[in-house]
Amino acid sequence: MEDIQVWGKEDSGMFSVSAAYECLTKHSADPQSEVYNILWKTKAFPNVLMTAWRALRGRMPTRQCLSRRGVSMNSMLCPMCQLEEESSQHIFLLCKYAQRVWSECFKWVGTSTVQHNDLKMHFLNFYLFQATNKQNLIWKGVWVNVIRCIWDQRNLIVFQQGVVDADEIFQKAQLKSWLWLKHRTHSFNYSFSDWVLNQSSVLEVLSNKQAVVFIPWMMQRQKYGLMHSNLGFVGEV
Template sequence: MWPQQQFVAHMGLDWILDNIGNETRKQVNARWLWEDFRLKIGEGKGVKFWWDSWCGEECLANKFPRLYLLSTGKGKECHEMGNAERDTWKWNITWRRKLFEWEEEAARELKGMIEKVKITPGCPNRWEWRHSKEGQYSTKIAYQRLSMPRKNPEEEKIFKRVWSPIVPSKVAAFNWKTLMDRIPTKLNLIKRGVIKDMAERNCVFCEEETEDADHLFLKCRVARRLWQACANWWGTNFTLHRDCWTTFQQFGTWTSKPHISEGWDCIWNTVLWTIWMARNGKVFHDSKVNKSNLFELIQLRSFAWVKARKARCYFSLSDWMIDPTSCLLVNCRRK
């Protein structure tokens, strides 16, 4: 059974549909589910004009970033961005200032796109299943599609790594949700309307940039220092890419030894989990963040998880904290 099938079988498709927001559909890594659904907009309530993908596959804030910055209705829903006149819908987008000529061109393109979508007051929005004429979901067809091998072998390889038994299942699930952009970062909470004040969007650690998964785990100076400490600890160098998916895809590929690569997958999971736990501690309990303590936690957690998954462990915690690569090599040779 493919990893996605295991998740669907355990959680149920209804849970997934209820808990994955519309904005998540744009993530390329979620194609296995969302390629079969499309949002059919009705009255437009509950659908963010700028942030939800209701007009094409990409949200308008990403497609027209300049216009989004100039809009006076950044957080408004579709039904709030116009009004019904008899049997027609008139869009009414207002700007903070008069648009420049090149901005007017983008605004005309935006207008041309949204005018193809009809807002119907009193008609609820709905999800449509692409594989039936009526738009109704079919469990049989869904299972058949989920059972199909992936067209992209590299993508399937990544998913197998995500669900590696080297870490606890809840940590593997967290990594999966991170790659899907499904964790409740501040940016995602803003998109879902949980956080209303845009002033609260910044990272809890650096307080300088918007907190999304890529910033929190890769770009924030706290995260970068932890990754550098891990590189020094393992005696290697690696590149942090612009997003979590690409970084994970390349992570650990610098070694041809499977047991060493497995160790690096453990480190990836441990770093993400440790950062997230520290982040939540600061958000909910105003806990202070000690960077040295975070690195020690990464060492302790990774040792505990590796040891728990090994039938026999021939190295100690002190050995692991000094040279994890040698520990994995020794353990492999003595199996």
Template sequence: MEHNIYMYKIVIHLSKPDKEEKTTKLIWVKESDGIFSVKSAYDSIVETDLEFDESNFNLVWKVWAPSNASALGWRVFLDRIQTKMNLVRRNIPISSCACPWCGIAEETTSHLLFVCPFAWCVWSLILRWLGIFFVLPGESMDHFKQFVNCWSLATKSGLATIWLATVWHLWHGRNAVIFREENLESVGIFEAVKLKSWSWIKACNKNCPHSLSEWFNEPLACLGDM
């Protein structure tokens, strides 16, 4: 479906053939010479996609995290991770489309990482750890944007790192449940997120003076010093 939408956005920039011309040809109206280019096609998609938020994409690549974590966040924004429903859309046979966490709803990106009661519990623990209480949206970009702006004194890079670490452990935890039949609890993922985010920040930000104990107890205070 998403690929069809992008193709439509490209096709609308093709001009209709002139009825007076004897031969039919397509002209790419986004270029002065009428010749198609990948760059202008990409720019056209971005211009017409109301849900595209360049700031989110830029920030997810500037966080204190390894590139494979940023790549995962980028694919989550684009709904390109291999959830069961995304595999079904590619005509890949799946025995069950049920979410591995709750076993009830279909496994979409939004449900698996943000809406499922299991994921919601993990995010609630994260917010409680940060000392912040509000309801997060169910769509990836809105969820990310609200999360990284939840406290003005903390750096967005630090909060984005925590967000990525949470998405990272929910996704890889999901894989552990499906492929290794592990039994995971929300508290265990929460504790793993705290450790993972601290290790990423310490590795990527040499100006971080805080210990693991300080990070566990006062994460926002630590972020405020960076």
């Protein structure tokens, strides 16, 4: 009997490009690629998601990163705490001011958790067990907004001689997450004070009592007009 070649990934034994691609991606994919799949589903403005994506990939221009690229630095210390070398892990997770912000996040919804020192694991574990998947995409929107607001505060200190304020970072993250919901969903009719003071009940309404209908980006711009670019919109104030 003559030997024949058989493609073992298909029941028919016939080679297909799609099966080969699936096989390659399964073996070559980053074990933590789930992080990025979840990230792009997270409910936040595009510029906020891009900042979080760069942070998760270790691409933020921290002092450690710039030094490795050959940029001469006057100081390697974290601009916020002035205690440790500024790396992505430090500025976003280990800095005492960053830790205070993350603690405020969990205090906000009346829970607590062990906080990981790895950014990807921290993102994946920023999760409310009592919440639905839809709720947790909104909750992860808070995570990415915290990352963006920490970086904005860091830049304010570096370039404009600002003063570090953990409460301000947290409040701005709350505001950004509220603005996304206000302008990107039909069913979100809560004031900012409701969002801040009654977070758990708002999340419950969003997932269980009302259908959340997300407004496409271009429709949103036409409906609400153009707002400040720091909040994810571009155009006139």
